[in-house]
Amino acid sequence: MGDPQKATGTAPSEAGASSSEARGRAALMLGALGVVYGDIGTSPLYSLQTVFSIDHGTVHPTHGDVHGVISLVFWTITVIVSVKYVTLILRADNDGEGGVMALAALVRRVLGDVRGRAAVAMALGVLGASLFYGDSVITPAISVLSAVEGLKVSTPGLSHVVVPVAATILALLFLVQRWGTHRVGSLFGPVMLVWFAALAAAGLVEVVERPAIVRSLSPTYAVEFIADRPYTAFIAMGAIVLVITGAEALYADMGHFGKGPIRRVWFAVVFPALTLNYLGQGALILDDPGNIRSPFFLLFPHWARLPMVVLATAATVIASQAVISGAFSVSRQAVRLGYLPPLRIQHTSSREIGQVYLPAINGVLFVGVLVLMLGFRSSGRLATAYGMAVTGTFLITTALFLVIARVAWRWAAWKLVLTGVVVGGAEITYFSANLTKVTHGGWLPLLIALAVFTLMTTWERGREIVTENRTAKEGPLPDFIEMLHRDGFRRVPGTAVFPHPTKMTTPIALRANFEHNHVVHEHVVIVSMVSENVPYVPAAQRLSIDDLGAPARRDALRPRPRLLLPVPRGAAADPRARNAPVAQAAVPGAGPQRREPRRVLRPARDAHRPHGIPDRRVKRGSGRTPHRPVTGQTA
Numbered sequence: 001m002g003d004p005q006k007a008t009g010t011a012p013s014e015a016g017a018s019s020s021e022a023r024g025r026a027a028l029m030l031g032a033l034g035v036v037y038g039d040i041g042t043s044p045l046y047s048l049q050t051v052f053s054i055d056h057g058t059v060h061p062t063h064g065d066v067h068g069v070i071s072l073v074f075w076t077i078t079v080i081v082s083v084k085y086v087t088l089i090l091r092a093d094n095d096g097e098g099g100v101m102a103l104a105a106l107v108r109r110v111l112g113d114v115r116g117r118a119a120v121a122m123a124l125g126v127l128g129a130s131l132f133y134g135d136s137v138i139t140p141a142i143s144v145l146s147a148v149e150g151l152k153v154s155t156p157g158l159s160h161v162v163v164p165v166a167a168t169i170l171a172l173l174f175l176v177q178r179w180g181t182h183r184v185g186s187l188f189g190p191v192m193l194v195w196f197a198a199l200a201a202a203g204l205v206e207v208v209e210r211p212a213i214v215r216s217l218s219p220t221y222a223v224e225f226i227a228d229r230p231y232t233a234f235i236a237m238g239a240i241v242l243v244i245t246g247a248e249a250l251y252a253d254m255g256h257f258g259k260g261p262i263r264r265v266w267f268a269v270v271f272p273a274l275t276l277n278y279l280g281q282g283a284l285i286l287d288d289p290g291n292i293r294s295p296f297f298l299l300f301p302h303w304a305r306l307p308m309v310v311l312a313t314a315a316t317v318i319a320s321q322a323v324i325s326g327a328f329s330v331s332r333q334a335v336r337l338g339y340l341p342p343l344r345i346q347h348t349s350s351r352e353i354g355q356v357y358l359p360a361i362n363g364v365l366f367v368g369v370l371v372l373m374l375g376f377r378s379s380g381r382l383a384t385a386y387g388m389a390v391t392g393t394f395l396i397t398t399a400l401f402l403v404i405a406r407v408a409w410r411w412a413a414w415k416l417v418l419t420g421v422v423v424g425g426a427e428i429t430y431f432s433a434n435l436t437k438v439t440h441g442g443w444l445p446l447l448i449a450l451a452v453f454t455l456m457t458t459w460e461r462g463r464e465i466v467t468e469n470r471t472a473k474e475g476p477l478p479d480f481i482e483m484l485h486r487d488g489f490r491r492v493p494g495t496a497v498f499p500h501p502t503k504m505t506t507p508i509a510l511r512a513n514f515e516h517n518h519v520v521h522e523h524v525v526i527v528s529m530v531s532e533n534v535p536y537v538p539a540a541q542r543l544s545i546d547d548l549g550a551p552a553r554r555d556a557l558r559p560r561p562r563l564l565l566p567v568p569r570g571a572a573a574d575p576r577a578r579n580a581p582v583a584q585a586a587v588p589g590a591g592p593q594r595r596e597p598r599r600v601l602r603p604a605r606d607a608h609r610p611h612g613i614p615d616r617r618v619k620r621g622s623g624r625t626p627h628r629p630v631t632g633q634t635a
Contacts, residue, residue, distance in 0.1 A: 034188030038318035039246025061289035068225020070216035098254030100128030128396035130452040134389035134445030140320030146379035147316040150309035203280030210283040238433035252326030385441035387434035474505035
């Protein structure tokens with residue numbers, strides 16, 4: 001017989017652990033529902049209305065067109081979102097992070113630098129990220145405007161307050177970003193759960209009354225629509241792409257919640273609710289073609305329309321959250337890869353690696369969204385500018401994914417061809433259909449993408465040039481140490497601290513001080529910060545000390561996997577007892593990125609502050625020999 005005490009002691013603990021894990025998974029799923037699926041979940045507000053109004057009503061509310069459009073909508077969501085992103089793309093994570101920049105970095109790691117293919121992959125990644133920024137500016141504006149415009153349906157007399165109300169809502173949204181994704185997600189999750197329940201219920205009522213619309217789920221209706229009216233179908237595809245906006249944000253937000261919760265929420269809640277709602281809107285249009293003016297709000301009874309305007313406004317605010325969070329993730333990846341300047345990055349969670357907040361990106365997005373809203377002033381006008389950035393990002397993501405599938409996963413040729421033809425073919429068609437929008441507003445996201453692409457590539461190339469020149473001036477640190485011991489040098493009292501990205505080269509300020517003054521401080525501290533791929537580093541692992549005093553200690557100069565703060569033995573611990581010559585230029589990555597929650601990455605000019613060094617004791621230098629002596633002695 002077993003030990004009763006042991007049995008009774010372990011069962012509750014195991015049950016408690018299981019219950020805790022279940023609550024954790026539920027919280028992540030609710031957070032994913034509130035952040036990840038806001039964008040694609042609010043597409044029913046404007047997508048079908050845009051389809052039947054595009055190009056002055058080219059798509060007619062007839063039996064053939066309606067069934068063909070609904071069939072295209074369903075299979076577009078199935079192929080692009082369910083198959084490509086949720087099933088396939090989420091597998092291609094880069095250390096738990098998603099987004100086109102993370103995917104490009106993964107491709108570069110897999111390919112190496114064979115014949116410049118890695119450089120091409122990174123160029124595609126930067127282009128995809130640039131297009132995503134264009135999408136990130138348009139999505140909040142069109143989402144919130146489309147919801148607030150519901151006032152025109154429920155209360156026409158309030159149409160003049162649409163833009164001011166929308167601008168106020170967006171200002172509040174960008175203001176709460178500093179709370180962090182997990183807090184925002186826990187707040188938005190229940191709202192989105194109610195939203196998707198309302199979508200499903202409204203669509204189900206209409207489907208039950210007119211069940212014939214269910215036949216639209218057959219792909220034959222889409223094929224017949226394309227075959228019978230190819231030009232009309234082509235024009236319709238330029239608007240049908242609106243039903244999958246947010247798919248790329250779904251991938252970019254993977255680092256915030258993980259692939260598991262995102263997949264489970266999609267198949268259990270989001271996909272069924274969207275399908276029922278689009279079927280319901282199609283049935284409503286077939287019943288009365290006049291309903292194309294606002295099929296979403298007219299799907300609800302009159303008494304429920306004003307409450308739905310309020311709920312839709314809340315949902316569209318949350319929809320903006322998906323691309324904002326995605327923009328934070330993409331920006332952080334770009335900083336790490338050297339395509340953006342060092343930005344202030346706040347980690348808002350100690351458990352999830354990807355939950356970050358970037359104040360600078362938040363501010364730039366807010367200004368861009370506000371300018372866009374005040375310029376276009378309606379979701380209908382903004383819809384003409386939508387689609388180019390989304391479909392362009394889709395194509396780049398597919399191309400990079402196929403490289404991963406071929407090189408890393410060793411997919412068979414038939415799998416690659418099938419995925420390329422089905423997914424890539426659909427995306428090329430949608431991209432081509434959106435080319436017709438270029439002269440009607442589609443140029444706007446392309447212009448934004450071009451500006452961002454130019455900025456990122458210019459910074460990356462400039463960083464390479466500065467790094468090469470700086471490395472040549474610095475010279476190897478082992479050679480410098482050997483030269484000191486070979487030629488002799490004079491010590492002066494005090495401690496000099498040199499923040500430096502690596503211990504393989506000599507800090508410029510150290511070399512310049514020695515060459516000009518022919519002295520070295522009693523204690524020389526070279527501080528290097530290494531970014532760890534975790535949100536929190538235990539205190540015991542944050543400090544690694546190497547004594548580089550003797551030239552024979554070559555082994556101490558070898559890179560270590562966890563080198564967070566190399567400091568020589570005997571260094572003074574009191575900030576008041578040391579001076580710190582600091583070189584003005586610094587290679588991105590010299591500052592801390594992840595040491596503990598809410599630790600920030602600061603610009604190079606503040607490189608001394610994380611170490612507690614007072615500003616008055618910082619001696620700034622450059623790659624040139626200073627005109628005046630810099631003794632660095634303790635005052």
